[in-house]
Amino acid sequence: MIIDCHSFPDIPFNRSLDKSPNRPDFNIGTDVYHKHPALIEYSQSFFNSKGYSLGIDWPYSGSMVPIEFYQKEKKVQSIMLEVNRKLYLKGLTNEKSDNYL
Incomplete structure (x- = not known):
């Protein structure tokens, strides 16, 4: 089991492929x-x-799998878990929000 963790901005970047507003709190x-x-x-x-x-798979999709197992070994399971930064940062800053644990 591979769990690849990231965060993402609440407001899409200009370069983001998906510019949909109202992004979820978490993404898999x-x-x-x-x-x-x-x-x-x-x-x-x-x-x-x-x-x-x-x-x-919204606003991002895909997950990491080592190339030697990619599309070859079903026993290798993978998800990408992403956290919306609005849950722990103040706006577009790097300051911790009151919700930061």
Whole structure:
């Protein structure tokens, strides 16, 4: 199991391919070959139970898999977990918000 973690801005960058507003609190990026449906279902249930919104492959998609296993070994499962920076930063600054834990 590979969990690749990142953060993303609440307001899309000019260079962002997806400029949709109202981005989710969390995003899970997947790879069709290397995802496990039960893990996605569990993630949806977990984040929803905590009151967070969750995008699946939105606003970003894909996940990391070492090249020697990519599209070859189903036992290698991978997701990319991303956190919206609005949950822990003040606006477009690098200052911690009051929500920072």
